[in-house]
Amino acid sequence: MSRQSNRTTDSKKMNSELFTLTYGALVTQLCKDYENDEEVNKQLDKMGYNIGVRLIEDFLARSSVGRCHDFRETADVIAKVAFKMYLGVTPSVTNWSPAGDEFSLILESNPLVDFVELPDNHNNLVYSNLLCGALRGALEMVQMAVDVRFAQDTLRGDSVTEIRMKFIKRIEENLPAGDE
Amino acid sequence: MTVHNLYIFDRNGTCLHYSEWNRKKQAGISKEEEFKLMYGMLFSIRSFVSKMSPLDMKDGFVSFQTSRYKLHYYETPTGIKIIMNTDLGVPNCRDILHQIYSTLYVEYIIKNPLCVLGDTLQSELFNSRLDSFVRALPFFSARAA
Numbered sequence: 001m002s003r004q005s006n007r008t009t010d011s012k013k014m015n016s017e018l019f020t021l022t023y024g025a026l027v028t029q030l031c032k033d034y035e036n037d038e039e040v041n042k043q044l045d046k047m048g049y050n051i052g053v054r055l056i057e058d059f060l061a062r063s064s065v066g067r068c069h070d071f072r073e074t075a076d077v078i079a080k081v082a083f084k085m086y087l088g089v090t091p092s093v094t095n096w097s098p099a100g101d102e103f104s105l106i107l108e109s110n111p112l113v114d115f116v117e118l119p120d121n122h123n124n125l126v127y128s129n130l131l132c133g134a135l136r137g138a139l140e141m142v143q144m145a146v147d148v149r150f151a152q153d154t155l156r157g158d159s160v161t162e163i164r165m166k167f168i169k170r171i172e173e174n175l176p177a178g179d180e
Numbered sequence: 181m182t183v184h185n186l187y188i189f190d191r192n193g194t195c196l197h198y199s200e201w202n203r204k205k206q207a208g209i210s211k212e213e214e215f216k217l218m219y220g221m222l223f224s225i226r227s228f229v230s231k232m233s234p235l236d237m238k239d240g241f242v243s244f245q246t247s248r249y250k251l252h253y254y255e256t257p258t259g260i261k262i263i264m265n266t267d268l269g270v271p272n273c274r275d276i277l278h279q280i281y282s283t284l285y286v287e288y289i290i291k292n293p294l295c296v297l298g299d300t301l302q303s304e305l306f307n308s309r310l311d312s313f314v315r316a317l318p319f320f321s322a323r324a325a
Contacts, residue, residue, distance in 0.1 A: 053297065054290045054291070054297070056258055057256070057258055057260070057285075057286050057290045058286055058290060058291070060256050060257060060258060060281075060282075061281060061282030061283075061286040062282070066257065067257045141191075141258045141259075142257045142258055143257075143259075173191060173259060
């Protein structure tokens with residue numbers, strides 16, 4: 001990388017329109033490169049995952065958040081700290097399942113979709129699917145396997161954007177094989 | 181006061197980085213064996229400490245000392261473990277180890293797309309920054325060597 005300044009951990013200002021448009025260009029290019037929307041969704045998820053596994057380290061370095069004790073705390077941290085830090089929005093956490101292993105993040109506004117309209121021939125495209133991958137990747141690094149998907153999307157005519165997250169299991173740390 | 185050496189392990193037990201400053205006695209085994217031994221011991225201490233703690237664990241395992249040296253331990257929720265051995269006069273190093281994580285590891289390794297995660301760190305920039313960071317610590321003194 002060329003830019004390796006010795007900056008401190010304060011967050012840098014960045015033009016949100018440039019960010020939105022860059023993301024748009026990325027999705028557009030993926031739509032050109034892949035035949036169908038499912039494949040594009042998959043690629044976005046994969047990119048998001050790769051972002052997430054690194055982003056979590058940055059998140060931990062910048063915030064003073066320690067390990068969460070339960071999934072509710074995790075949900076709060078994601079909504080109030082992480083989304084605020086990286087997207088500048090604070091989704092609300094609702095629709096808890098009775099077992100407490102599933103919840104929804106409701107985004108009043110999604111910065112990724114400003115200026116975006118889905119063309120008719122892309123009905124199955126989950127435009128912001130990168131977010132799902134990023135959440136999944138980040139949580140996997142802190143020993144949580146989760147399932148993340150879009151339940152509602154303003155691009156498809158819903159009134160809000162809803163990301164549904166389901167806790168699957170804790171990933172246990174094991175001693176590497178070959179040790180006595 | 182002085183710093184002897186520093187290890188960084190990832191969650192799988194791979195030793196990502198090792199460097200030493202004033203280490204006068206070697207373990208007498210290969211580095212690989214040494215890393216394995218170190219990681220295995222930490223793994224056991226960690227589980228021992230969390231099982232045997234009579235109170236709710238907060239920071240977990242922070243350090244231990246023998247009659248000659250002190251081992252400082254820091255672990256992130258993602259399982260990155262930073263271990264620094266110093267002599268006995270050095271106070272709690274949690275903040276310093278966190279700083280190594282946040283201003284060096286995250287900045288120069290995580291944010292460098294060329295650094296493959298989970299591999300031994302090859303970044304010379306990281307190595308030199310870490311070296312100067314440790315040498316600049318108030319309790320780092322080459323005189324003790």
